[in-house]
Amino acid sequence: MKDLQTFSIFNMKNFRTLFFVQVLSSFGNWLDLLAVNALISFEWGLDLWANAAAVVMMFLPYIVIGPLSSVWIDRRDKKKILIMTTFVRAGVAVGYFFAPGLWVLLLLIFLKTSLASIFEPARQAAARSVVPDAYLAEASSISQMVLNVTKITAPLVGGGLLAAARPQMVFMAEGVLYAAAFLLMFCLPALEVMKEKDQPTSVSYWEELKEGFSLIRSNRILSTAIWITSISMFIIFLYDSFFAPLSLSLGLDKTGYGVLSSALGAGSVAGAFLCGFFKKWKQNPLLFMSIGRVISGTFMIVVGMGCYGLAHGNLLFWIVIFAVIGCVGTALFVPYGYILTTETPQHLLGRITAFSTAVQSAASLLAPIIGASLGHWFGLASVFIISAISFILLGSISMGRRDRFLVPKPIRKAE
Structure with missing residues (x-):
């Protein structure tokens, strides 16, 4: 085509x-x-x-x-x-x-x-x-x-x-x-309003609610994408609240902090645009997500080393690093949204979206507390290095899963 x-x-x-x-x-x-x-x-x-x-x-x-x-x-x-x-x-x-x-x-x-x-x-x-x-x-x-x-x-x-x-x-x-x-x-x-073919009209609320969980359990592509994204959100929120003190550790002032935040955001927008322009990732979105975690983790190690003096005060260097992290980060969310819509029957899309958002939100609530504890016990650099290692492990493990070779099936429509 x-x-x-x-x-x-x-x-x-x-x-x-x-x-x-x-x-x-x-x-x-x-x-x-x-x-x-x-x-x-x-x-x-x-x-x-x-x-x-x-x-x-x-x-x-x-x-x-x-x-x-x-x-x-x-x-x-x-x-x-x-x-x-x-x-x-x-x-x-x-x-x-x-x-x-x-x-x-x-x-x-x-x-x-x-x-x-x-x-x-x-x-x-x-x-x-x-x-x-x-x-x-x-x-x-x-x-x-x-x-x-x-x-x-x-x-x-x-x-x-x-x-x-x-x-x-x-x-x-x-x-x-x-x-x-x-x-x-x-x-x-x-x-x-989409309905499943031949679904009885007397199905109870709780049976319909469980139908969403059953789909997640039975669909390896969908469940893998949800868990990769949820664990990634947990890792992101381990360090997300600490960019201001990180900027100080990198030898940057308040202006540098604002510039780095903008570079991260601009990289995210650029990554989303590139995913819309180059669509080869559609052939295996799970593999694309996994590789993105490994690359993110690698660059995050560089950020952690910055707390020990690497490229101290070099604003241009850190702009590039944060822009790349933002760009690669989109290697998670665009394919995830694509998998969510292609792997979910239309009559279940509300349930699956809500369930996956709930898991991510729970991770987002717990992670800052754990991140703050790590920073208090082992120092700010440890938060970013531990997050980096977690990203690399997550990407490597998910790449090693057999279901990464699975390609999303033709979209299933309710009748």
Whole structure:
């Protein structure tokens, strides 16, 4: 078949609409990241435990609410779910503006993230409905680019707004973004609710919930991809909170810290773009993911050695290293999204997305505590070196698995 033109998927109106919905929604999700902490620390003068509680409220719904609501997501019209969750999130964002204290704010954070944990599996399923099979690799790479760009730019924009106004104004801007996404969703077509062929109508909620777990257990490609990604997320969050002290150890100042963060993000965006441009990885995405872990680990060892004086103060050297780490890191997430959509029957996509996100979120909650303990006991360099070795081991072990030779089967559709 003739190769598809890179990102020609944007010629499809329904995908363009869903793309802009994701951009607005994702930007809204990350815009208040700094504002919440600023409100807690500077406006209310609370201690670090309050900031930690806010982080827990941001992750907990992905672990609990997402999986429990996944059957409901698969049973319902995805367009209506997207519209409902976005409308309520707009109201919650405005509610942040009027939050009188910490407990109300924590409740609002939990509610907003609960809605996000429902929105994302529904968006993934909606994308699967409007994207033809041949364009799934492009859709996965574009989705990853949106996530990477908004994770970088939204907090920066939020920080800029904080410099000019109080945190409450950031929350109002966030509400406007959700409102815009809400209005845009009405341009989406009706999305058919997919059902498994010959499935009895009397199947209970718990039986349907277990159906998702059964698929993960029985599908080696899908289960391997989920576990590689979840373990990788755990490793990433071992060190993710320590880039500021790392910059000091590398002999860089506050400006250098910002530049390195930007290099990491720019590398991630470039990697997602390259995955959309060069699609050979589709022949064996698991192998591609595994090789990416080994390369990431190798470069992470260089970062750990920087704590011992390697290239001390050499900003250009570290820009290149962090850009490569960000670029190679995409060798995990784009193929993972592709495997998730190609290996999951459409009527189960909400459940599988929610389950995998729950595992990753649980890892993200535990890892910073372990990383902080390692840094306290053995020094900052140990966190990065242990993470590097873990990446290399993970990649090597997954490359050695027999199911890495398996290629995703033709996409199974519900009838």
